[in-house]
Amino acid sequence: SDERQWTWMDEGLNTFLQFLAQAEWQQKWSSGRGKPKGITGYMASTIQRPIMTNSESIHQFGNNAYSKPATALNVLRETVLGRELFDFAFKEYSERWMYKRPEPADFFRTMEDASGVDLDWFWRGWFYTTNNVDLAMKSLRLYQIDTKDPDIEKPIKKEKREEEEAKDLIDLRNKPLPKLVDENRDLLDFYNKFDPLDVTQSDRREYNDFLKSLEPEELKLLSLRRKFYVIEIENIGGLVSPVILDITYANGKKGTMRIPAEIWKRNTRTVKKLVIAKKEITQIEIDPMLETADTDRNNNYWPPRPIESRFQLQKRKKGKNPMQKAKEEENRSKEQQNEKKKKSSEKDSS
Template identity: 30%
Template sequence: MRNFKSFFFILTMLCSFVTWAQVPEAKENNQHNFKDIMYRQGSAYRTASGKPGSEYWQNSANYTIEVSLDDKTHMITGNIEIEYTNNSPESLDFIWLYLEQNRFTEDSRGILTTPMQGNRYNGDLEGGYTVSNFSAKANGTTSNKYLINDTRMQVFLDKPVKANGGKATVKMDFSYKIPVEGMDRMGRLDVEQGTIYALAQWFPKVAVFDDVVGWNTDPYLGAGEFYVDYGNYDYKITAPYNHTVVGSGVLQNPKEVLTKKQLKRWEKAQKSDETVYIIEPDEVGKKSSFVKNNGSLTWHFKMDNTRDVAFASSPAFIWDAARMNLSKDKTGLAQSVYPKESDGQEAWSRSTEYTKASVEFYSKNYFEYPYVNAINVAAEVGGMEYPGVSFCSWKSKGSSLWGVTDHEFGHNWFPMIVGSNERRYAWMDEGFNTFINHYSTLAFNDGEYPSRVGSVRILKSYLTNEKREGIDNYPDVTNLRNLGYTAYYKPAAGLIMLREYILGEERFDYAFKSYIKTWAYKHPQPSDFFNHMENATGEDLAWFWKGWFYGTDNIDIAVKDVEKKENGYLIKVEKVAEIPMPVKLLVKMKDGSSKLIDLPVEIWQRGDTWEHFMATNGEIKSVEFDPQKKVSDVDGSNDRWEK
């Protein structure tokens, strides 16, 4: 009996094999489109749901800085004390600092990797740090040993900084010459009434030590921006007596540096939704605008829980301000400083209005603005952001000034609040910011200015260009002609598609706001964003992250045919290009009625064509894919079938 059973089993298997072998070979499916693009498993540090894990840690650094600005030699001279806290689970034998002013030397990596024809990130060649009186103390011992290599400084310790809360103190004196051209991020500008100094990357700062790569020591080359831990800043700027100084954070000694008239106007501005002058155009340079008539003056600022600070100083500043209404219980002060060359209602006289509107919008719609002040500085900088301070072109006017102001202040959310690594993942700050800029621009003054993004289909020329590159390229690797697309517009268009086409506004907004709140003042990686959005929306979006954010694939969905059948029509659609996409079809009937068909992205898992039967006794006049043009489809000619 046992032998009979074995024989029967073998016979059955052979028959099954013959039957299977006679079936035509199945076509290759599209499952490769739906697989994950990276390792996204959770850990104790970062969860699979896209949140900081139970053992997530982050180091911090507090800064005390005092510098003097010499407007004759254009020199910064001063001292710094850094209190560094090591919250990591391992002791640290050394600490890495960034000395980013070393970019402005003739043998810096940034200079040596700049094309002969130059680019936006040109810089002077007579800068760079001079360091003296250096010491580093940790675990009870003091070291005087350090090594400077390009824009990095390695601080060696006699004894390691202990894990889980150990502290080290680094002190030094430093000086450097302020460049005229500071890579379009900082520098100086001569105007009729004096020089405008826009100071950023102006002090040594600690590099980030994280759970992903350890010490982040990528050199400061050009396109790659910054990655910085959070801490408290206490800094003093001593400038010539006739300078106005504005900076990140809160001015600690207004009574010492402002006249009584300026103080009254300052207090008035804090209660006014309309712009109030602190220094009027015809008061610039007059003795009555100074608290003293010779020597120098020290301006003292503090800012807590921030990743950086910047400041500006000039004798040429007109200064105005207005109240920002940030929440029911919180207000702040929007401010602008600019020279007479930038004055006028078509130009910088509206800067404070723009700053106020921008910050209020983001504070209301995404995450409450955490700072007291938002200051826009007219400078020889196209546009650059720092916590609470933006440098924008002194030549900007109208929609250009709104656009750059709105963009730079939007950066207070990405990457100042959500502290991503700009040097590697430019799209996580520039792209996210360009995305929120789209909605703030639509809201400003009932759409006074057009959105910089506009329709997502304006990307077609780039998406079909043979020299296009992926969003995932590091900014310093990306061709500068492509950087505007890879870092700004393509990721922004991707988020717009997610919000307005794939997920819908309610699902997307909940997840996006949750991501901001979850990672505020922390360091998310791309996988954290992907995981968080998927968990908060309940949607597997690997196909979209892989197709849109990684590589150079495209979207092209075609309505191939509409075939009459008994009791209805067979609608045939095709995925012509590589990226799958949910298919929204607008069907218009001959009798004037219409119907919207919404097919899920999973129709493309088994192949590149799909047939959908629509039951109807009427006659179809036309079928159109993406009738509202919310998808960056590269070939609109095949979107529509018409009888």
């Protein structure tokens, strides 16, 4: 390869292969380059240059030509293609271009040809831009099927109304005020006792008529007791990436959902994913196994977590104003003069 033009094709590929060799050499080998979590600081910085930059214009040689290409290939191997398919394609590239002088396009084309996977989005993001992976949990919405059954739906609405009224500031402050209808019962009418959320026989008849109008498949769908969650994810960093979600349910069970990068095909800024669950979702984490080089993990959680940090207690040194400093300097000068006079007198007396 042309190392002067495309340094990463030599140093980056060698760093990647060294990373693989070290993994087979010793358990927990301390490898400084290749792991996604090790490149996040550089990828989030403003001093980046695209990997596809002439070596004479690179800002940080080590990160640009060694670490980032090696990390990109690890992400491609572990998360995008999988080890088996990546290794097959990489071996094919090695055999096709043995003793030749490949250029970046030859590498990109061979990896796609051998794997049978369109990787344009991957090369574009990792090699031609300075975007970074920063996926964030934007929102989580819960939808449930409205059964239309008044004996189910109206009590739910009434309970919600009572919860809201119980914490309404104005209602709470008005509660002890004397009411006119308590003093004069003749002021009461039909609407003082009417509650639209009370179940009536008319409501039940309408519901039964509604059920009779449904087809068997529609009845089955109506009785489906599931929770429909819509997870909205924001792509803050701009680099398209697979989405890996670790989902925890109310019963303590966990599940991992792996969504291909093609989910960003229509909108590269925000996407929504529907999750149908039997149990309530209590926690969601993006990239739980640190495999996509996400540069900001503080926004990877639902519900959000506090941003942890540490600070040191320091004792403040008491400063002196200019007058005090000048006085000290004056005293120091006098002491030096007195010391000289003392030494001079001792010398004369001897």
